Amino acid sequence: MQQSLVVTAIHDETDRIRVFELTSAEGGDLPGYTAGAHLAFDLGDVGTRSYSLIDWPGEDRAGPYVIAVQREDDGDGGSKAMHSLKTGDTITAEGPKNDFELRDHDGPALLLAGGIGVTPMISMATALQAAGRPYDFVFAARSAEVMGFGDKAADQLGARRFYDDTDPLDLPALMGDLAPGTHLYICGPKGMIDAARAEAVKAGLPEDRIHIELFTSTAEAEGDTAFEVEIHDSGEVYTIPPGKTIIEVLEEAGMDLMYDCQRGDCGICQTDVISGVPDHRDVVLSDAEKASNTVMQICVSRAKSDRLVLDL
Numbered sequence: 075m076q077q078s079l080v081v082t083a084i085h086d087e088t089d090r091i092r093v094f095e096l097t098s099a100e101g102g103d104l105p106g107y108t109a110g111a112h113l114a115f116d117l118g119d120v121g122t123r124s125y126s127l128i129d130w131p132g133e134d135r136a137g138p139y140v141i142a143v144q145r146e147d148d149g150d151g152g153s154k155a156m157h158s159l160k161t162g163d164t165i166t167a168e169g170p171k172n173d174f175e176l177r178d179h180d181g182p183a184l185l186l187a188g189g190i191g192v193t194p195m196i197s198m199a200t201a202l203q204a205a206g207r208p209y210d211f212v213f214a215a216r217s218a219e220v221m222g223f224g225d226k227a228a229d230q231l232g233a234r235r236f237y238d239d240t241d242p243l244d245l246p247a248l249m250g251d252l253a254p255g256t257h258l259y260i261c262g263p264k265g266m267i268d269a270a271r272a273e274a275v276k277a278g279l280p281e282d283r284i285h286i287e288l289f290t291s292t293a294e295a296e297g298d299t300a301f302e303v304e305i306h307d308s309g310e311v312y313t314i315p316p317g318k319t320i321i322e323v324l325e326e327a328g329m330d331l332m333y334d335c336q337r338g339d340c341g342i343c344q345t346d347v348i349s350g351v352p353d354h355r356d357v358v359l360s361d362a363e364k365a366s367n368t369v370m371q372i373c374v375s376r377a378k379s380d381r382l383v384l385d386l
């Protein structure tokens with residue numbers, strides 16, 4: 075559902091994290107949502123960027139939407155476009171939509187947040203606390219100075235805080251001590267997600283109890299080179315240059331593709347690979363699926379071979 079939203083309040087949580095409150099530009103109630111949901115903002119030429127909706131205990135769910143945006147100075151312009159918004163500006167957003175739902179389970183939830191990846195975890199901890207469900211909220215950041223929402227998350231939601239520079243999180247210890255039936259929810263940068271997932275699997279947690287959301291795109295990396303994609307149905311071949319994704323090139327060529335997050339964490343763009351070797355950059359596929367080279371997420375992943383033949 076597309077909505078026109080007006081910015082009603084702005085404040086800075088840290089030097090780089092800015093908090094926005096948004097209400098309906100048309101007036102009336104905002105559509106509801108569940109913990110873990112996001113809005114996808116239309117930023118014109120920059121594209122679409124998604125930000126999680128934040129709920130704190132006791133706050134009025136019928137009140138304004140609240141999101142937080144961390145400015146990425148080396149990013150592709152999405153966060154800077156959001157930071158240029160002023161009170162009274164109107165912006166279009168798709169949603170709320172939830173690709174990161176809390177699951178129904180009897181065992182406890184381990185909520186593991188890295189940096190600005192804390193935003194959906196705040197809403198999840200709020201929902202779990204309200205429902206009287208057990209959870210452990212673990213929040214890591216590079217330092218106390220750059221951690222946004224740390225005091226409030228600790229005071230209101232019992233978050234345990236860790237800092238890379240002074241008191242780093244011990245992932246093997248955390249995962250080695252999981253209560254039976256735990257479901258692990260992770261939101262943060264890819265390096266942290268990969269490390270946490272590997273430790274959780276090593277500790278015996280089944281993959282179907284690990285739930286992940288990335289907060290940055292992993293599409294680009296230094297040293298990316300061009301490769302070819304052959305469309306199996308038509309035989310047409312397209313070159314994917316560095317800095318462009320498979321989806322971007324195929325859409326420009328007029329193809330109609332299914333996708334959503336464009337960060338490699340929702341799984342909607344998953345495509346069968348007929349031949350070639352993908353360079354997987356998603357967090358959707360298990361290690362075994364990645365090693366099989368038979369499927370890939372075409373929003374972020376690239377190729378290790380000169381050509382991929384895709385079942386499109």
Ligand code: FES
Nearest residue numbers: 334336341343373
């Ligand atoms: S669009 Fe979400 S994984 Fe590709």
